[in-house]
Amino acid sequence: MLNVNDLELKHKRYKQKLRMPYIIIFTSLSIIIISIVFFYNNIYLIKKSILITEKPILVNKVKKINKVDINDTKKVITNVLEHKKTTDTSQQKEIIIENDKFILLPSFNFLKKIQTDTSLYYKVNNNIEKKPTIKKEQPIIKTVVKKPKIELQKEVVTIKNPEIEIEKKTIINIEKRDTNDDIYHVIKRFKVNNSPALSLFIAKKYYQLQEYDKSYNYALITNKINNNIEASWIIFSKSLVKLNKKDMAIKTLQEYINHSHSSQARLLLDEIISGKFK
Amino acid sequence: MESNIYENSRDVFLDIVNTKDYIELDRISIIYQSLKDSIKKPLKMILLYGKPGTGKSMFLLKLYQNLQSSQSIYLYSTPILDESEFFKTLAQDLYGMEYSGELNFTQFMKVVEKKELNGPIVPLIMLDEAQLYSTNLMEKIRLLSDTRKMKFIIALHKTEKEDLIAKEHFQTRIWESIKLENASLAELKIYIQKKLMKANCLDTASMFRVKSINTIYKLTNGNYRDTNKLIYTIFDIYLYYIKNNPSRITSSEISNKIIEMSAIHTGLIDA
Incomplete structure (x- = not known):
């Protein structure tokens, strides 16, 4: 006897049975995918938390440094010094905070070090005193600057004026002046990468500043790195003339001209011999 | 009237050995x-x-x-x-x-x-x-x-x-x-339609489209006896719906659901 209602129920059950394997497979796949995503998210979060825990001390120091009180800032800096375990005082810098800008000035010791590093043919007068350009009575904060390999950490120690909001960007005015200040940055970069272009620039700069002994030195360094730079030989020879070593300048130029047949060098030689260039 | 169509079609597939029902393939x-x-x-x-x-x-x-x-x-x-x-x-x-x-x-x-x-x-x-x-x-x-x-x-x-x-x-x-051997898919289609047309059941013969023939073939594997039993039950279910719930069926095509219900009844599907 045909019981259609019963058959309909059985048919429903049959259809559910048919779909069950697909439902199971879909559910299993979903669980697996969610587990994988959750697992990778956890790993990412753990890595992130490890990175954050490495920086807490420095962040705290930056906050402390933002205080105006000099004594507090000195304490902080000494703490930083202890933390970084550095005793190289020659690397100290003075950081002066002004309202809207701050200017980094190298210390005198750093300058001395540069002079001793370079091979000198003439004595350099190291009696130049560098005065920090303090425009206002702001707290002078010293921070320890490590050698170039740890330069990244220096950036962390940069100080902001507490009055300035964190979201505001600090405006750095770069003023182009014919002072030694501009050269020191270039010298610093040259010490890192030993680029002849930089040493040539320094030599030219010193020549402009009429510091012929230093221009001579840096021209010599450039020639040692790369002896095919015409401009370096020109500055070198000019510096020699200015240092009252005309004969040496002529001899150098002649040798260079024999080697390179440079027209510029020939012109300069003629000028030196004729007395047009003094 | 429609119930007669389904009744006649159903009786075509009675499982008896009668040379009048013999279909030449x-x-x-x-x-x-x-x-x-x-x-x-x-x-x-x-x-x-x-x-x-x-x-x-x-x-x-x-x-x-x-x-x-x-x-x-x-x-x-x-x-x-x-x-x-x-x-x-x-x-x-x-x-x-x-x-x-x-x-x-x-x-x-x-x-x-x-x-x-x-x-x-x-x-x-x-x-x-x-x-x-x-x-x-x-x-x-x-x-x-x-x-x-x-x-x-x-x-x-x-x-x-x-x-x-x-x-x-x-x-x-x-x-x-x-x-x-059992009939092939093509032979099964000819068998069903010839059987119905021999009994002047042209309307129901046209209800068997490719999809429904495929379903029947999958269930019966081309076996004549199983096919007769299945189609007999299909038309039996159609008769029931015509009398009790005509909205559940259409006369354009054999419903897959009804085929599956018939297969459950005849034991071809284990539900």
């Missing part, structure tokens, strides 16, 4: 013709085998009806399992001899040896469902075929009985083995 026709030709040859036995529902009984019946006017042919659709009854029936049908008591094989063999053939044509005895005959009786049937005074067409399922027939002494007596 190309492949079956070829087999039938080759069997007819083989019968004319001096043979002892023809083996007709195949799974249940492949049309063996219909085949034998068709052959019987076609040949009975031209030669002596005897069809035993229901196997006579008692040996004495078997020989008594043969004696009566072949020679017109009636026996009230028992008739054993030896006695029957004596009768057969004494009797001469009426003409050149040897009587043909068709035994359906021969898998039900005992091994002893099958051996005796083999011995009867050796007399060349009768020949046999033995129809059986492909069972262990085939092992007996495969034995050497039997094997040599079998002139031909014919295997009947």
